Amino acid sequence: MNFEMARLDNIDEMLKIEKKSFASHWNRQTFLDEFSADNGHYVVAKESSRIVGYSGFRYVLDEGHITTLAVHPKFRKKGVGTKIIERLIADAKEKGLKKLFLEVRQSNSPAQKIYKRWGFKVIDRRREYYQHPVEDALVMQNDNF
Ligand SMILES: CC(C)(COP(=O)(O)OP(=O)(O)OC[C@H]1O[C@@H](n2cnc3c(N)ncnc32)[C@H](O)[C@@H]1OP(=O)(O)O)[C@@H](O)C(=O)NCCC(=O)NCCS
Incomplete structure (x- = not known):
């Protein structure tokens, strides 16, 4: 598996994974906005030139916020998600970030x-943060990487 910075011409492939991964999923415009933000950092994981997963963060000063993580259903439970987050943390460190945050559904144990x-x-916990279905978010932080 190798990593590349996400590019605009990856969006079609990413949208397919996105739709299979989230009930309330990002649309093309959201990807365009995220990729064109000057404080955004998005990576795709590839296996034989096919995108198998992606993640990214937005950052301000020394804090980053992981905004998404998805792995193609056919490639799940093989350690891809684990490797993507390892890579993202290494990137955050290289950028001089000191803290990373994210929200996750309380039922999303994987x-x-x-x-x-x-x-x-x-x-922290954000009450009823998610829709479809309504669910609390757990706020997670890593300030030691
Ligand atoms: C969450 C997600 C990214 C995990 O990706 P993945 O590549 O399957 O993750 P990994 O293979 O690295 O697995 C991580 C751990 O979770 C476990 N796991 C993964 N999917 C699981 C499932 N459906 N049920 C139970 N355990 C699961 C794995 O066994 C592994 O544990 P282990 O190392 O002790 O065996 C993927 O399931 C996904 O894209 N889900 C939909 C989108 C989503 O929920 N994104 C997260 C938003 S916060």
Whole structure:
């Protein structure tokens, strides 16, 4: 598996994974906005030139906010998500960030397992943060990487 910075011509492939991954998913415009933001950092993971997953963060000063993480259903449970977050943390470190935050559905134990593995801790809960279905978000933070 190799990593590349996400590019505009990756969006079609990313949208297919996005739709399979989230009930309330990003649309093309959201990807365009995220990729064109000067404080955005998005990576795609590729296997034999096919995109198998992606993630990214926005950052302000020394704090980053992981905004998404998705792995193609056919490539799940093979460690791809774990490797993507490892890579993202390395990128955050290289940029001089000191803290990373994210929100995750309280029922999403696969994602939480990955984040905890890489040092994220639950610091807060946002009531009914998600729709479809309505669910609380756990806010997680990593300030030790
Ligand atoms: C969450 C997600 C990114 C995980 O990707 P992945 O590549 O399958 O993750 P990994 O293979 O690195 O697995 C991480 C751990 O979770 C476990 N796991 C993954 N999917 C699981 C599932 N459906 N049920 C139970 N455990 C699961 C794995 O076994 C692994 O644990 P282990 O290392 O102890 O065996 C992927 O399921 C996904 O894209 N989900 C939909 C989008 C989403 O929820 N994104 C997160 C938003 S915060």
